[in-house]
Amino acid sequence: MIKVTHLTKRFVQQVAVDDLSFTIEPGEVVGFLGPNGAGKSTTMKMLTGFLQPCEGNVSICGFDIGKQTLQAQRLIGYLPEGAPCYGDMSVGDFLSFIGQVRGYRGKELKQRVARAIALVELERVVEQNIDTLSKGFKRRVGLAQAVMHDPKVLILDEPTDGLDPNQKHQVRKLIKSLAVDRIVIISTHILEEVSALCTRAMVISHGRLLIDETPYALQSRSRYHQAVTILAEQPLDRQLLQALPGVMALEDNPLDGSITLLAKPGEVIFPAVNQLIHAQGWQVRELEVERGRLDEVFRSLTRGDAA
Template identity: 55%
Template structure:
């Protein structure tokens, strides 16, 4: 259980973290989302005890950093931003060092090292200096180091940054497969990652917590949640689609002519749309239901200004569409 109350951190006059409060329970896989410089990393650095908060209270399983820093550090596995390591060591030497510092020796140390090497698939680079490894392998060494003591709390700052799609998939699978009673906190600015891995999302911008909920709740914030997108093989009369019951508006992609029907809140429109398509024999190539556009929601939440412009553009599109239809 991590409990954070009224956390502040400022560097000089710059407020990096501004009144954050949240609780994280075992079993939560939390994704910190936010633009660059939002305070995600700073928050993580305070959760790991690397930085002391300017004000506020952090309790980790009812311990605090002032009285029992070592006990807390033992519970946490941490992958710092950029996955730093000692470049002159080989991954094997490095993991050996971390395992020793974490208090393992003899055969237990060997089993732990072997098991993390298996988990993150480091076998082929074990004897090359970390400095000479590719970005992906460096990141995996950092992950191995964080996992070696099977920590209760895992804090990973941008764990998939710089990995290729296969490696990203692998790391996400790894995080998902961790025991279900752990606390995992990852930070990322890749939105798909949150729905792929996390069961809880926190959006942080300018040091403030702007959203906290499940990825599904985040999706529901999107006006595209439950929207139906159709693509046509040739131009057809689509004006009636906008008149269907429950359709709030219709957006036409000017590039490919795809039509997106946005439902009124909490309405399901798929069956109406399919019925209409059959009735009018519209030349539909494909049709799918959107799960919400996270990047829109993200923009909407983190920068209200940009969202306004976005709406204007949509409205213009709708207007032009109506003109064309008429």
């Protein structure tokens, strides 16, 4: 369990993290969301013991990160922003170094390194110097180093930044498979990642925790929550659509000529729309219900915060 109380970090010009308090239980995958400079990375740096907070406490599974730093750090696997690794080492040597620091020796060390390499599919580049690797491979080396010791707490700062879609998918799969009985914290700008991965979304802006809820609840804040989009062969009767119970407004999408019906908060309009289409005998090519647009929620929550 991670317990954060009144965490505050002030730098010379600004308050980076402002009185943050939360608790995370094992099994949760938490996504830190927020604009650049919102304090996500600074929070992670304090959770891992790299930075000392100005005020407040962090407790990792009962260990105070400020006082029992080493015990806490043994439980944490951390991928810092940009996945820094020792570039002059080969992938194998680097992971072996990390394994030794994590206390593995001999046969167990070999097994741990081999397993970490297999988990993120680094077999092809084991002998290569890290400096010569592509961005995606470097990121995976950073991930391998973070998961090697089966940490109870996994903290990943932008784990999929700079990866191609296939690699992103793979990393997400890896994080999901690791998440059982563990605490995973990721930070990201990629909103789809939050709904794909996380059980809990924390929106941080100006160092303050704005929202702390499930990704679904976050999506339902969108004005597009439960919105229905219709792409039809012929012009639709707008008045009939507008008159349906629960429909708040119509929106035209000039790109493909489809119409989006926005639902009033808390209303479900899809069945009514569906019935109307059948009753009118409209030829509909596409019909889509939305859960909500996270980027829109994100923008409206953090508007004017862009750093």
